[in-house]
Amino acid sequence: MLRRFEFNQVYQPTREWDADPALLGRPFQDLMLPVADGARINAWFFPADAESPRRNTALLICHGNGGNISHRLLTIRTLLRTGASVMVFDYRGYGRSEGKLCEEGTYLDAQTAHAWLKQQGITAIIPFGKSLGGAIAAELALREPVAGLVLVGAFTSVADVGAEYFPWLPVRHFNFIKYNTAAKLPRIHVPVLIMHSRTDEIVRFGHGEKNFAAANEPKTFLELQGGHNETLAVDADRAVAALDKFLGLVDHRQAAPR
Numbered sequence: 361m362l363r364r365f366e367f368n369q370v371y372q373p374t375r376e377w378d379a380d381p382a383l384l385g386r387p388f389q390d391l392m393l394p395v396a397d398g399a400r401i402n403a404w405f406f407p408a409d410a411e412s413p414r415r416n417t418a419l420l421i422c423h424g425n426g427g428n429i430s431h432r433l434l435t436i437r438t439l440l441r442t443g444a445s446v447m448v449f450d451y452r453g454y455g456r457s458e459g460k461l462c463e464e465g466t467y468l469d470a471q472t473a474h475a476w477l478k479q480q481g482i483t484a485i486i487p488f489g490k491s492l493g494g495a496i497a498a499e500l501a502l503r504e505p506v507a508g509l510v511l512v513g514a515f516t517s518v519a520d521v522g523a524e525y526f527p528w529l530p531v532r533h534f535n536f537i538k539y540n541t542a543a544k545l546p547r548i549h550v551p552v553l554i555m556h557s558r559t560d561e562i563v564r565f566g567h568g569e570k571n572f573a574a575a576n577e578p579k580t581f582l583e584l585q586g587g588h589n590e591t592l593a594v595d596a597d598r599a600v601a602a603l604d605k606f607l608g609l610v611d612h613r614q615a616a617p618r
Contacts, residue, residue: 367482399459403449422493495539562588
């Protein structure tokens with residue numbers, strides 16, 4: 361019963377389609393990608409403009425725990441403003457993706473999307489993790505070569521969030537799903553950008569501060585405005601400006617001789 365309760369708190373997928381990617385008025389590819397364990401995941405890829413200096417850079421969206429990729433059109437539109445390519449994928453059990461949901465499975469799904477980008481000749485892949493996706497993006501940065509890491513409204517761990525929401529329960533004693541972002545960050549050695557709102561009502565601001573403290577240099581923190589699911593709508597211009605500056609740092613590091 362406790363395992364099922366935890367699962368339902370962490371994962372809240374929907375199969376229903378909310379919007380069509382064609383609404384963005386951009387070329388895109390609708391993909392079904394095979395995962396190593398036999399599952400198949402649905403993904404959308406939006407290439408950068410052919411003349412963009414960042415056409416070989418891709419922001420890989422690891423979305424939050426609710427809905428599916430059809431609910432991420434605003435995020436995609438915002439990230440495309442950086443001039444980079446953008447890819448978003450659904451974890452198994454979300455939207456049109458197949459397979460049984462579990463923590464390790466979501467990590468494999470992210471690796472699958474990463475592998476596809478590499479096959480397309482993308483030379484700088486930057487995981488962009490929102491909320492739950494922050495832990496998945498951080499794990500991807502440990503498992504695969506990435507050029508940077510962006511976390512937005514990301515929690516430190518499932519146990520930390522659970523202890524805040526259910527202080528009367530011994531959450532840390534029966535916690536099975538980990539998603540421990542803060543524990544991963546000290547082992548990541550690429551530029552990190554963390555964005556968090558002080559008025560985030562779901563993942564408190566302190567999570568962003570602790571994640572930032574755990575990350576290695578070079579790192580940047582941007583305090584956004586708005587609620588947990590509103591920051592990229594309420595504060596899009598400042599977020600894009602911070603992303604553009606961050607991508608400039610990544611571009612410089614990519615160009616520097618090793």
